């Protein structure tokens with residue numbers, strides 16, 4: 001077999017397969033009463049599934065074919081490909097970072113030390129994140145992110161933005177789109193944001209801090 005054909009076969013087999021809907025790390029009713037089963041089913045099974053499907057329609061034959069979602073978020077121009085890749089990356093991080101209320105453990109070790117160092121204390125950190133979420137006008141996200149020197153900062157992003165695009169590492173994300181809270185909380189979105197602190201999986205956050 002000629003080497004050109006071999007390399008074509010290797011390229012074809014190493015290409016990133018179709019983007020897939022991530023499996024939830026808990027049952028769909030596990031985050032009640034903070035996030036209802038109905039909201040999880042809509043948010044994960046409909047909204048995130050739609051972003052995944054959109055990406056699978058947009059990427060083939062584009063210049064981004066074969067790239068990881070994280071690479072598309074870094075490289076794509078503003079537009080539908082960036083928007084859908086951003087939302088796939090965002091929601092992977094989002095759904096992975098929760099744990100049922102009954103299994104919640106307060107942060108300790110490296111996480112609490114880092115939050116104390118950068119924000120004063122855990123309550124001040126939560127308040128800054130929640131206030132930032134309340135300040136997002138329309139659809140967007142709030143992220144706890146780390147810069148290249150390991151400094152932690154809170155950033156807001158419009159639409160499907162992720163600070164990864166600007167060289168920051170996303171560590172904890174709050175989804176400020178209405179689809180994440182409206183069904184459960186109607187006009188009281190602060191109650192939704194306050195509730196999220198009862199279901200954060202700080203072990204996941206700890207792992208992200210080490211990346």
Ligand code: MN
Pocket residue numbers: 043047091175177179180
């Ligand atoms: Mn969402």
